[in-house]
Amino acid sequence: MSNDTVNIPPTNHVMVLDGQGWVGLVDQMGTETSIVNAARVSFGKIRKVMDARDAGLVRYLIANHHSSPLEHVVFTFLVHCPLFVRSQWHRHRTWSYNEISRRYTQEEITFFVPRELREQAESDRQASHASEKIDQEACRKIIDNQNKVAYAAYEELLAKGVCREQARGVLPQNMMTTFWGTVDLNNLIKFLELRDSEHAQEEIREYAVAIKQLIKPIVPHVAEVLKW
Numbered sequence: 001m002s003n004d005t006v007n008i009p010p011t012n013h014v015m016v017l018d019g020q021g022w023v024g025l026v027d028q029m030g031t032e033t034s035i036v037n038a039a040r041v042s043f044g045k046i047r048k049v050m051d052a053r054d055a056g057l058v059r060y061l062i063a064n065h066h067s068s069p070l071e072h073v074v075f076t077f078l079v080h081c082p083l084f085v086r087s088q089w090h091r092h093r094t095w096s097y098n099e100i101s102r103r104y105t106q107e108e109i110t111f112f113v114p115r116e117l118r119e120q121a122e123s124d125r126q127a128s129h130a131s132e133k134i135d136q137e138a139c140r141k142i143i144d145n146q147n148k149v150a151y152a153a154y155e156e157l158l159a160k161g162v163c164r165e166q167a168r169g170v171l172p173q174n175m176m177t178t179f180w181g182t183v184d185l186n187n188l189i190k191f192l193e194l195r196d197s198e199h200a201q202e203e204i205r206e207y208a209v210a211i212k213q214l215i216k217p218i219v220p221h222v223a224e225v226l227k228w
């Protein structure tokens with residue numbers, strides 16, 4: 001890799017989904033001093049280093065939902081995830097996204113196979129849990145086979161002259177995709193509250209936990225207040 005390119009996955013990344021997916025931090029603007037400086041704009045001073053009063057101000061802002069100063073900190077992530085995680089993620093409209101396009105690229109297509117298949121919860125349609133009843137190996141094989149059948153159909157369509165933008169319709173939700181996502185800290189906190197939650201699907205939750213790990217060193221006081 002030459003010095004003028006970004007590694008994929010980026011150097012600062014966390015593996016998720018049993019090593020099949022990852023999220024990396026590729027760019028970042030602002031620090032916690034940006035938050036306190038924006039909050040104190042009326043006082044006409046810019047601080048370069050956080051002190052105890054500044055840490056207290058960060059706590060106050062979050063506790064009192066004075067959230068706009070948090071928007072002066074911005075992160076760009078590169079995400080490698082299954083399509084179904086991508087669909088959930090992209091419901092968060094305050095992010096800016098750019099995703100790999102199967103219309104343009106023949107780049108290697110890979111598929112997610114869950115390490116552990118869960119059972120549907122009876123009481124809650126959104127929930128699932130570990131199960132003794134499921135034959136893990138047999139069910140993983142069904143998924144793996146289906147991924148392969150779908151990919152073979154895709155290849156066959158291309159070989160018969162069908163364009164990529166139509167042939168991709170046979171590819172399953174387990175197909176891995178890669179996208180850039182940029183978001184400010186205020187809206188990222190909202191994303192993390194919703195997606196690192198017991199109500200969220202386990203797979204996207206792993207990404208939310210990984211993002212907390214990536215940004216904690218950059219916003220340590222915010223992380224402390226929010227108990228990350």
Ligand SMILES: Cc1cc2nc3c(=O)[nH]c(=O)nc-3n(C[C@H](O)[C@H](O)[C@H](O)COP(=O)(O)OP(=O)(O)OC[C@H]3O[C@@H](n4cnc5c(N)ncnc54)[C@H](O)[C@@H]3O)c2cc1C
Pocket residue numbers: 091092093094095126187190194195199200201
């Ligand atoms: C457990 C779970 C289950 C879900 N199930 C479904 C489902 O079955 N079907 C489905 O379609 N979605 C579902 N969603 C998605 C959910 O409805 C939200 O679209 C998603 O969580 C994004 O949340 P958000 O709007 O707060 O985020 P963002 O879009 O990032 O918005 C952040 C904040 O900006 C403000 N905002 C953004 N856009 C607008 C707007 N147009 N008008 C007013 N305020 C705005 C709001 O304050 C919002 O909270 C689910 C989400 C979760 C966490």
